[in-house]
Amino acid sequence: MRLSLEANLDYDFPEPADVLLAVEIAQMADQHLVEDRLTVTTATPLAPVEGLHGIGRRTWTRGEGRFLVHYRGIVDVDRRAPDLSGCAMIPLHDLPGDAIEYLLPSRYCRPDKFKSFAVELFGELEGGAKVTAMADWIRDNMRYVPGSSDERTTAEDSFLTREGICRDYAHVLIGFARALDIPARMVSAYAWKLEPPDFHAVVEVYLDDCWHLVDPTGLAPIEGLVRIGVGRDAADISFMTIFGSANLVSQRVQVERIGGSNPD
Amino acid sequence: MRLSLEANLDYDFPEPADVLLAVEIAQMADQHLVEDRLTVTTATPLAPVEGLHGIGRRTWTRGEGRFLVHYRGIVDVDRRAPDLSGCAMIPLHDLPGDAIEYLLPSRYCRPDKFKSFAVELFGELEGGAKVTAMADWIRDNMRYVPGSSDERTTAEDSFLTREGICRDYAHVLIGFARALDIPARMVSAYAWKLEPPDFHAVVEVYLDDCWHLVDPTGLAPIEGLVRIGVGRDAADISFMTIFGSANLVSQRVQVERIGGSNPD
């Protein structure tokens, strides 16, 4: 399906500060970028850099006073919601080098903390069924509560309090998966049909020699996710990392399906 | 200088478990691998994989019962101890994509926690002089106490208690550097003249468009460090990651200078 995306960020910088934007559509096999344009109201020229591990794109810029970011893109997404139940787990000693870091503890996700629980609940299941059961458990046991978490909230915190937003749901799933030796990483995305519209965070797990998207919140169809970037957890994939401080004025994200005589 | 390295690991696995070894010499511009050989007493074939970010090599294997690892290598190191004082800091918006992750918080190193302190002590200094002052401060204010830390000890813990071993010294330096917007990563290494001989952990900071080795412990000369791998912090660079549990029987590391009519 073809999606038209738009993001408008409006911030105020009391002091000048460097900013790393990560809002651009990643070019990948299952999402083909048709066209896009990033505009920032700043005197500093934009400096594009590649995303983490060469996936996607990011842009350095600098905020000073009022700071407006406008991003608009069109993308063709060609993806079906995967049925993970038939996917096999890769034995650890067959994992490629670049998947290994997604087994390790990171800022917000410490797999050792989830080992006992994950073994008990999901240990008997096979391969992809483990991950499906994890996502189901999270959906059934957590409450989506905007404002209940912040940049200090870890996967353990969210697991204990059983509330959070998409980042926290993702962290808990990453914790569970890594605890059972399944590489798991976090994905920032635009999400078709997400209500209210916003940047979204989901998870990718490594099964059957490739990465599979999973959304533990269940708030948006996998077929309409448009990846921006990937990382170990929320620390890596912020859509705007400010090396200083700034105040949010307003922020708006829109995702619309366009064209297509063949609705699906 | 030419160095001959040897590592002998002897462990006992009560239950079979996958093992990721990271003991092999990395081939890099300033350290040229002459020859090496890794032998593991296990029925499972060794599965080599690349190191994190393509630097160095790691090997998957599997422990079961008595588990002996023997590694031996010869390497030519061609490196001078860098004088960081003349190195310039790269403005954030000029940093390449693959350096960015080394600014971010990781499992053991949360730069936001060190911001106030680092600004106060090192904020006035320029570029590489900042890093030199950080390493000096750590050397002057921390005590090297084997056994004082474990796998839960973070950079904050070490900064507060002011004791630790090489991993902890490295974590504090990484915390300081990232707090002042200098990318910093952790390096596992063999170290010539380290007493007692063991695997070593040091730091690399990104200045003047390249990575520079720094050893905040001051226990071994930079000229005699042989990198194994790099990562965000201790979570990434363990010389042996066991996906299960095992008991240490004994472990021995040796580094010797060989040959060379031209001693330096």
Added chain:
Amino acid sequence: MRLSLEANLDYDFPEPADVLLAVEIAQMADQHLVEDRLTVTTATPLAPVEGLHGIGRRTWTRGEGRFLVHYRGIVDVDRRAPDLSGCAMIPLHDLPGDAIEYLLPSRYCRPDKFKSFAVELFGELEGGAKVTAMADWIRDNMRYVPGSSDERTTAEDSFLTREGICRDYAHVLIGFARALDIPARMVSAYAWKLEPPDFHAVVEVYLDDCWHLVDPTGLAPIEGLVRIGVGRDAADISFMTIFGSANLVSQRVQVERIGGSNPD
């Protein structure tokens, strides 16, 4: 001096919840309660209970919908700012039983974390001079930043980031003092001349067989502090502990000196 105090709390309870109020003036040797009156707009009768360790008073009540607390009191404070420099530290083995708990780690204050630092900076000083130097260090090195901390912020966090409000200043001082074997507890108080007027949090240290008030913020004179209650740290002395949730509508505290032809 004679002080007239007033506190007005206005909250809204979406669901009924039990509430523990700790806003009443404690009757103590150096502060003599003349009269006071607590009024709460609630159907539930007020249930007075004593304060922690028999110091001061607290009141159980119950919030439901709009919840207004009005407290008004008159108190004679007869206290001079203590000169701690002449106070001796009590050897541990002479400490009375009820001072011991104020040496131990509590929710927000873990003395072991501050040991190295406190020994280095204050270890050479004698008795009360230690405490004076600690309070001076805190005043010189921390920034008073409303909004910079919340109910998760610990003494370690505040020490690292070097910012906070009165509760955080108090936590750091408690951490330092306990680290050097000086019992230290937290005190909630009304404070004459505090700007802007609000509930205040200060510290008491045990020296020379009695407790001495110290205000590490330096924001209000010791002579005009009116204790409400004491505890190990902020977890114990909240002026309003809500067993559920409520929204703040407004809150106002006033402290005025009254009467007295003999101004001091």
Added chain:
Amino acid sequence: MRLSLEANLDYDFPEPADVLLAVEIAQMADQHLVEDRLTVTTATPLAPVEGLHGIGRRTWTRGEGRFLVHYRGIVDVDRRAPDLSGCAMIPLHDLPGDAIEYLLPSRYCRPDKFKSFAVELFGELEGGAKVTAMADWIRDNMRYVPGSSDERTTAEDSFLTREGICRDYAHVLIGFARALDIPARMVSAYAWKLEPPDFHAVVEVYLDDCWHLVDPTGLAPIEGLVRIGVGRDAADISFMTIFGSANLVSQRVQVERIGGSNPD
């Protein structure tokens, strides 16, 4: 029943350090001290102090070089295992002042972390049945693993990893109980029939206007527990708090039933 207790502690102090011993039998309504004797090989006279909140006794002394503690006591315990199922919860606003602190967060037990889980699992039950269900859940879901925890391990850690020793079982129960507004405190004790014999840690919950003993480990009968002291969590009730450091040489605890023609 009449019990004869004995504790032998043998430590070595590289440097002199103050020591607080908490090994003596508390005189309480359901445990009547017949006789006891504490002997310590030290030049410093023993300084007895009362226990926390006036319960039990503690003794200040000082270690220097080899340090031997011998304690021997005889006590009549007159207690039945309580049936908590009939006990009512005290409404918060009827709780006496000295029970309140046992609702609050402490060093190792933060009730807010357990709220969601406790409400879900135990929220529907009434009064004492809640506590019985909590203790059952802990017994069914945790593994008793000596060496799996240390002085940094919190209730959250133990809940997540689902392993620990008596202190950790107690912490989780305290976390659960406080989360549902039931005051809960930790008790150090001698325990008849505990295997292997050692100091034990259990819990007291406040129901029906008094404190009731609960042993979430189920390792020793309630009828044979002999309280030493109480506190908020493990930070308060250590049998030996060393203000410095010492090495354990050996430690032995014995509890035997004596006399009585009427075995029960």
